[in-house]
Amino acid sequence: MTVQKVLSTLGFYALVLVIVVFAVFPFYYAIVTSFATGTELFTVNYWPSSFSLANYETVLGGRNFLRSIANSVFIATTTVVFALFLAVTASYALARVRFRGRGLLLMMILAVSMFPQIAVLAGLFELVRFLGLFNTPYAMILSYVIFTLPFTVWVLTTFMRDLPVEIEEAAIVDGATPWVIITRVFLPLLWPALVTTGLLAFIGAWNEFLFALTFTSSETTRTVPVAIGLLSGASQQEIPWGPIMAASVIVTVPLILLVLFFQRKIVAGLTAGGVKG
Amino acid sequence: MTDKSDGLSLSQQRQRAAFWFLAPMLAALFFVAAWPLIRTIWFSLTDTTLSDLYGGEWIGFDNYLSLRILESGRWIWRGTLVDPAWWNAVWNTVRFAFVSVFFETILGLIVALVLNAEFKGRGFVRAAILIPWAIPTIVSAKMWAWMLNDQFGIINDILLGLGLIDQKIAWTASVDTAMTAVLIVDIWKTTPFMALLILAGLQMVPRDIYEAARLDGVNPVKVFFKVTLPLIRPALAVAIIFRMLDALRIFDLVYVLTPNSAAAKTMSVISRENMIDFDKFAYGAAQSTLLFAIIAVFVSLYIWLGKVDLSGESQK
Known part of the structure; x- marks a missing residue:
């Protein structure tokens, strides 16, 4: 035994x-x-055999890579702030107010988040061109709404629905308007959920590739995934693996640290987006 | 409900506020999702080109399928539906979706069962499996492209060392292995997500059940198939559907890992290629519309068959 x-x-x-x-x-x-x-x-090395920073110098020395990081930070941050701003009020209405067609509306929002992004590419391309946003960060900020907004609304709605009725009732008895209820009663309680959804939406926007590839045309407007995806050497045949790996490590380490630091919250947010129902 | 002085009941007031709270979000979604989708479908019925977006003329369903009968009496079919490259992409996508989701479910289940057990270092293992999930897809594609490199890749080196292969394999370039390479990377990257979703389901199974089964001396394997699996089936079903929908639209991994390999080209890749790179904008729009239709049918079937209350209305 x-x-x-x-x-x-x-x-x-x-x-x-x-x-x-x-x-x-x-x-x-x-x-x-x-x-x-x-x-x-x-030569294949299983263990670190040397410690040279040359690859990092190559990547960071080229001006465009830092530019790409700045682009990605700007785009992802703006997208997240915008999505959260719209999502807080919308998810309050979806979670706490009874009205006809609420279930249908939630289903539609979920459906948009499952959209194949390629299905809107042609239409978005026209829109981006029409608004004169092609090859600017705003093309990405506009198009990333399609996956960050449904996701944040969905997760915040499931979160708000689980809050007890009593906290709101007291405010209603005092004659508080819905706007006051959101900003004074719910927002303070929502901070943990906002951090989680914001972080997940940030990662989604940071990693996006299809729109960023299609809506940029010059090296200075590229986001990080596009820059790494299209990183090439002096000659066509020679792929600069060293600098590519250095660039990969640079953009991944902050993400891994964030994910490990917010581990519990992220797991909770992911499962709220998936398993609820 | 008490009536207010302005004559509106409280619930009416709240509903009016709800409308104004929802309006900006709905407007935003219409602007970036519904309208572009309508325009894509419209483009697919025209002969629009990338260089002249507004110069397209209505050609009906010719991008999908058209028939011309020559004077000699020969029938000539044209359009996406008789395009071998399109059907190759459909087959690649479907194969990729089923195989990847199958392996991700099995492996995710194993990882979730391990994480659900109590042992020293569980927190560490959970942190470790979050790493593949946190790495951007493009970065994982590049990392694996390097590991799978035919000349200097570590995978070939390991396999050669173990005697499993006798010559180096060009994983991402060869027709036979390109799809396998894509599958390996996707399974590596997405199994953690699957495992976390399944783990959430497992944690809702009351511990007493295992305790009771253990005291009765029931074989753990039997407990798993008779008790655990039926209890986590709803969570498992939702996780599989989400992954399936994600797999059907895969783009970035294929684009970066196996560029220009017909053996791995998926529907999203071929649509974008036609739309942007080959200046067959309307043709690509037709292909992306077809992909949308396939996914829409899939989602409706799932909601209809599963009768899943995704909105959570019944929870109240």
């Missing part, structure tokens, strides 16, 4: 080890590669 127990415990930890290695190894290997230069890149 005890031998069996030891064996099953060992098997369990072996499985845990496999999961962790499989999850972490590609990023670990990207870090190892990002510190390697010259001929070292062309």
Whole structure:
């Protein structure tokens, strides 16, 4: 019995080890590669064998990469602020006020978040051109509303629905208007949910590729994913793997730190967006 | 409900406020989702080109399917529906969606069961599996492209070392393996998301059930299939649907990992290629409309068959 127990415990930890290695190894290997230069890149190294910052200097030395980071920060932040602003009042109405067609409206919002983005690409392309936004950050800010807004509305609605009725009743008895109820009663309670949804929407906007690829045409307006996706070397054949890995590490480390720091909140937000119902 | 002095009942007042609270969001969604969708469908019925967006003329369903009968009596079909490249992309997408979601569900279930057990270092493991999820898709595509590199890639090195292959494989370039490469990266990246959704379902299963089963000496495998699986089925179904919809529209991973490989080209990739790169704007719009229709049918079937209360109305 005890031998069996030891064996099953060992098997369990072996499985845990496999999961962790499989999850972490590609990023670990990207870090190892990002510190390697010259001929070292062309031998397979499982362990860090050198520590050279040359790749990082190459990436950060080119002016456009820093520009891309600035573009991405600006676009993702503006998108999130805009989406949260619209979503707070909308989700209050959807969660706390009974009106006809509410269920249908929620379904429609959910449907928009499942949209294939390619289906609106032609129409958005025309809109972006018409508004004169092509090749500016505002093209992305406009188009990212399509996935950040439904998502934030959906998660904030599920969150607000779970708050007890009593907190609102007291305010209603005192004669507070819905606007006062939102700003004075709900907003203070909503901060944790706002941080979670804001963070998830930020990651979504930061990672978006299709719109950013289609609505930009010059290197200075690219966002980070497009810059990395299209990073090429001096010659067509030679792919600069070292600098690509350095760029990957630079944009991924802040995201990983954010995700690990807000781990519990993110897991809660993800599952509210998915499993509720 | 008490009547206010202005004659509106409280609930009427609240409904009026609700309308004004919803209006800006609805206007925004109309502007960026409904209107562009309508325009895309419109474009698909014209012969618009990228360089002249307003010069298109109505050609009906010719982008989808058209028939010309030559004087010699030969019938010539044209349009997306008889385009082998399109059907290749449809097949690639469907195959990708089913295979990736299948493996993500099985592996996600295993990871979720591990995380649901109590053991030392559970928090650490949960943090570790969040890493693939946190890495941007483009970055993971590049990371894996490097690992799968035919000459200097570590994957070939490992497989050669283990004796599983006898010569280096050009994973992303070769016709036979391009789809496998895309699947490997997608499964790596998305299994954590699946695992977290399933874990949320698992945590709603009362612990007493396991305790009771353990005391009765029931085989854990039997407990899993007879008790756990039926209880988490709703959570599992929702997770699978969400992943499926996501997989059907895949674009970025394929575009960056296996550029120009017909073996991995999906519906989204081929639509954009026609629309933007090949100056067949209307033709690409028709293809993206078809993709939209496929997903719309899929969603309606799911809602209708599953009778899922997604809006959560019944919770109240």
